[in-house]
Amino acid sequence: MVPPAQVMELRDAIREERACQICLLNYKKSGQKFWDQLYVNPVHDDEGVVTHYIEVHTDVTDVLAKATDGLPVDDVDAIEGVQAVGMEEKKRSMEICSCLADEMGKVSLSAHGACSVLPTSLLQSLTRIQQSLVLVDPNQPDMPIVHAGQGFLQLTGYPREMVIGHNCRFLQGTDTDVKEVAKVRTAITAKPPQPVTATLLNYRYDGTPFWNYLHITPIRGADGGIAYLAGVQVDVTEKGVEGEPGKVSMKHKLLHSGTVGKVKVAVRSLAGGDRGLRREQGSCELPRRGSVDYS
The missing domain is CATH 3.30.450.20 (PAS domain)
Incomplete structure (x- = not known):
């Protein structure tokens, strides 16, 4: 037996x-x-x-x-x-x-070593999100990106292989405000990480600058621990005057909150893994819902 x-x-x-x-x-x-x-x-x-x-x-x-x-x-x-x-x-x-x-x-490997590999079920949920999005692993050195949505690749122009496994700082450039960067760094390195919103002058792969209305928030897994940091990017370059970003509207804020909400649902729906909620061995013999005939 x-x-x-x-x-x-x-x-x-x-x-x-x-x-x-x-x-x-x-x-x-x-x-x-x-x-x-x-x-x-x-x-x-x-x-x-x-x-x-x-x-x-x-x-x-x-x-x-x-x-x-x-x-x-x-x-x-x-x-x-x-x-x-x-x-x-x-x-x-x-x-x-x-x-x-x-x-x-x-x-999947990067120049910095092995990157986190997302469960297929989570990956499938994330690929349905159209908004520019990255997931960062706060538990790895230098907080590498472990998932980059298609919207992020289109916004920044970077190929996926140059994104996965690297810290988001590659978007920064000569005129990026160091005070805004410091604000973001302070929030995400706190114990535990804190949500933060900032507007940064970032640079695409071809060198073109754009104003990035960025929101980063910690995402908890089913076990309550911090599993990822979700970064949502909104391009607010349009209608901005020279040297300044465009006005942040309620629509932009809703894009942030809506995208974060979808990521939270996807991550918390995971049944387990090293960051999920697995059954304790003492409960292994308990029936699962739908497995018992009550008739």
Whole structure:
């Protein structure tokens, strides 16, 4: 019998598109039982969509036998609470998955290292948002952009590969107001980050300046922690006098709030992942809504 908590852990990991490592009691073709240390890792394409899952299996029956003083291989109750595999076996499984992913060329990397990869369900929701938008990971060094909407790419002219993994400061230029930049920096580096609105003179990829009415706000995940910073950009260059931005209208403010609202709904609807709300193992056997026949 496979421990229910282990099965639930695997199912949740697949549904939530995240890595998972568990130990299962499996069977060989001959019918012989063995303890299988299973490591599952999703592989994403350049757009952050899951294309494959890599599985690495390690027979740890002998390791468990030593750890449990020779208890029967199917003694689930006795073995379930034991650390299933040593650090060497864990490290080996993770290294194999990493090498395979690298070979497939599906892991998104930047000059600063690996970037966050958004779950496909979240990515699909974000792609429906037409307004210029970026998501920043405040938990990574230098707060890199982990998602840039098509509206942002059209507004700034930057190709996606030059945006993902980089801090938003590449939009700044010679005449960008350092006081406004400092105001933004103070807000987003606070503990916890605070919402902030500023109007900045930014520069497109071709060097053309534009006035960016920017709003940044922290986005909390299902667990209540800060998952991302959402940055919404509105071009207010039109109708501005020379050297000054155009007037900020109620329409511009509504674009900010409406876009942020959509991002919050998308992020909080995630069932889990390392920033979501997963079921506690003690509740794994509780039925899910719709799975019980009340007739």
